[in-house]
Amino acid sequence: MSSDYQQVLDTIHRDVQPLLRQGKVASYIPQLSTVSPDHFGMAVFCLDGRTYTVGDADVKFSLQSITKLFAFALAFAREGDDVWKRVGREPSGNPFNSLVQLEYERGIPRNPFINAGALVITDILATRYVQAEIAVQQFARLLANEPAIDFDHTVAESERSTADRNTAMAHFMKDFGNFHNPVDIVIDAYCRQCSLTMTCAELAKAGSFLAQHGTIPWSGTQILDPSSSKRLNALMLTCGTYDAAGDFAYRVGLPAKSGVGGGILALMPGEASIAVWSPGLDEAGNSLAGTYALERFTTLTARSIF
Amino acid sequence: MSSDYQQVLDTIHRDVQPLLRQGKVASYIPQLSTVSPDHFGMAVFCLDGRTYTVGDADVKFSLQSITKLFAFALAFAREGDDVWKRVGREPSGNPFNSLVQLEYERGIPRNPFINAGALVITDILATRYVQAEIAVQQFARLLANEPAIDFDHTVAESERSTADRNTAMAHFMKDFGNFHNPVDIVIDAYCRQCSLTMTCAELAKAGSFLAQHGTIPWSGTQILDPSSSKRLNALMLTCGTYDAAGDFAYRVGLPAKSGVGGGILALMPGEASIAVWSPGLDEAGNSLAGTYALERFTTLTARSIF
């Protein structure tokens, strides 16, 4: 079946063209706003090793919130169920950086994919590693089997200079006792972590262990046990695409994690991992053309987890 | 593989015994509180026609919110995407009967499975049918292939006498223009609809069309097209278990709809539908032993959608 994927990708590449300029490139970080909205890339990494790509699949882009997936997977692999003492696993039901819910729930973020939750995860990693962001980088290099995965220091600095809301959240959680390291150090690590860049081809490869029940397909290295991997996929489905998780599940029907850089990593458990990138965002902060591309993909291949 | 299901059910039946008295039987409706917490029943309806049952799988119980699934499926089948003008499809992120979010979102309930959303769905049916609750009953009879699916009038009256919060929500939505029929009539229909009773065996059968891509397995009658059926499953996964959808997906990993009567309907797309019933509820209002039983089921069979 996977032999048809190239044709599917080509069709999608053609179909998304009218959408490329309809989204809005993220502007809250000055550096991100300079990326052209015309980019579109997509890559499918099948568990049997075959890879299909189209468009700008080899252009690096800023992972942003997609790094929350890698950071969480690393923390989950190391700490196990202890992570759930510090963060919940329910959809947020509110815009992704709201403080209201955090106050209502006494400093425990709803899930590790909203900003507050991701800050707690970085705080957990900062307790275990000298430099949390380097740990995430090394982990991403391992997953993608690619030593050239690096930070974009200009983006990191740009993000650092507009980090007041994240800093507020960190101090707020510290007030509730749910933040253990110095705020400045964790915010620094978090901003650097978010600035990691990958190509679609690399990202699809890096996510493939989650399609393979927690084990890296080409090396057999087990990152998470099958049950934990399944659970992380469930978490992506209910919480992975900001405040639009319900709509995304409805339209696409695959576990996924998105970032405001315009990238989305989606999974077909037991079969393949898919990465798509297009910088124009919809109102919820997910790639507009990217979401459409994934919706088309599941429709054209008649595949979804449902 | 399904030949092992009986053994799995027997194992689960034994394992859940210590949990039966740990949950709390729903008490907000006087009539529901009289049910013994010792009940436990489970039924698996495979798409090939085989059925496996254990415990009280043939005892009728009050469907309560599970009827929201049937009411929505009926409205969705009739109105198509027009239903999304009246209700959203995002997890609520708040206790299931909160008015706060309804005010914040200008009278559009977050999804059709919270009370406010279910009231809108009944309002939609009340516009199309003389008696909305009879339409839902007939639909349930068709789906279960069982003419003896009836209301429990004592439960309906009990619910009607404590319907102030639902009545408040209906008037509130009417104020926002999102309620078209007289409030009293819709509340009556809604309370009757919720009082429908089924056995686990009947419920598993009634839900099987959602495992079979929208088509009733034994008759070939298409209720929903495959895409709509897939989307409804996605909606169940993100919104079907009150404020615990994230946790339920994490632990069980199947689309499901629960009710405060203690029943849960879960789906294994392409394979089977599962009904479980045990009246003791956890803090989120889902059957405590029922959720555990489904978690065990996916663990023992190594099956989930993820």
Next chain:
Amino acid sequence: MSSDYQQVLDTIHRDVQPLLRQGKVASYIPQLSTVSPDHFGMAVFCLDGRTYTVGDADVKFSLQSITKLFAFALAFAREGDDVWKRVGREPSGNPFNSLVQLEYERGIPRNPFINAGALVITDILATRYVQAEIAVQQFARLLANEPAIDFDHTVAESERSTADRNTAMAHFMKDFGNFHNPVDIVIDAYCRQCSLTMTCAELAKAGSFLAQHGTIPWSGTQILDPSSSKRLNALMLTCGTYDAAGDFAYRVGLPAKSGVGGGILALMPGEASIAVWSPGLDEAGNSLAGTYALERFTTLTARSIF
């Protein structure tokens, strides 16, 4: 000093002219929206019996929320501190008809001057009197020494037909156990009560007992003891002008109660009561020219309670 009041009123009358068309006449009740925004009337009733008027001081207008003051004074006079078991006495800090706070505070409205609180007060009166609205009417007639204070039935019916939000709140409070009579009966009484009409001259007279420490100046009839009267004035200052109580106190510096009909009753304790009417409202729902007129009055006479 009060010999100058006529001159002050004449000055104010001239000064407010440019403001008359800047406010927005209430439109949520169809009947109210037909009133011309050009009206302006003002009356000062001094405790020594002298009365000063200007403009449309003898034109009847719809009291609306100002009746909440009379209803509360009646309930307070009859029930004493027991009223505080059913309603609070803190400013709302939110738009005047919000349900959020009501949910947060478990069905106890913040104060008797927001809609929810006024509904509870009418509910209290409905327990004591056969017809709560007639009791309020008779009370207003007594206070104003004027037998011709009547309902405007067209306004009452207009309000009744758009009472969904108030009905929602009543059912909501009933769900919390803070509503004792049938919702429909109380809503009817409430809508009629709100439709009472008075002139500025009548209203200033009717409010004068609150300037005279609880006793009607011309008859010596004690409505409230001095301590209760003082406390009711304090309540007006902190809660009497919707969500703008802070701003109103800052600018005007007198206890007052406003209504969306454009009327405001203000008090100079120990000296006089003042009524002003102009239908155009500001964003908070208070008479725009009326608030300005009172601000000018305290500035020109160098009088305020502060």
Next chain:
Amino acid sequence: MSSDYQQVLDTIHRDVQPLLRQGKVASYIPQLSTVSPDHFGMAVFCLDGRTYTVGDADVKFSLQSITKLFAFALAFAREGDDVWKRVGREPSGNPFNSLVQLEYERGIPRNPFINAGALVITDILATRYVQAEIAVQQFARLLANEPAIDFDHTVAESERSTADRNTAMAHFMKDFGNFHNPVDIVIDAYCRQCSLTMTCAELAKAGSFLAQHGTIPWSGTQILDPSSSKRLNALMLTCGTYDAAGDFAYRVGLPAKSGVGGGILALMPGEASIAVWSPGLDEAGNSLAGTYALERFTTLTARSIF
């Protein structure tokens, strides 16, 4: 009349004894929790120069939030109505350090007496003065005519070490553009400012300009013009006692500002200023015995602004 004040104070001193151990000494700052709850002091400064005192009226205590009044008066005197571009003047209707409202209102605190608003005021002062806290100290010395008003550095450091919530709020407002100086510098100044100590006698004297229409009684120095002074009194009445402003106005009926150190400054415009201190707090964070003492004072002297 004021000749009776000594007798009134003596009566109150006797009456409050049973209440002294009912309140709860503030514990959120370690240093504050060490103060004995048995203290009670009260001072009345009459505009004619006479002073009446009772109990511990000459013992220094931590002013805490009462310094918000001095800081605001200083900023208001310097900036005039420009302060209202940065902060509102409505009661908060929520616990005094809530972030929810701040988010809802886009970074503009509701009033200068909640923590967020006081931080903005300190930020304003930090723009104008090299050291905001020194400016407040000098201002307090001027108002009290007392050169020995100093910081308690141990308290300031204690507060600094638990300032995470205030730091969160400052960053949050900075994110909304409503914070101009480095957060750390302003938080430092704020914690020092809060640690200022005074005796009741000094505090009553320092507040007397607000009873004298903005002018220091003994020197004739005008701090605020009469209109501004009146307005500041109004602000104290509606916002000066945390989330209990309505209840305080109802019971006491005087403009006042309280602090968690157990002090309260209250004003009788045109007559006197009153300071009371007792460390035990009620649930809203106001001095329990102090509030009762002021309630008794207005009852025994039959004086209030209403």
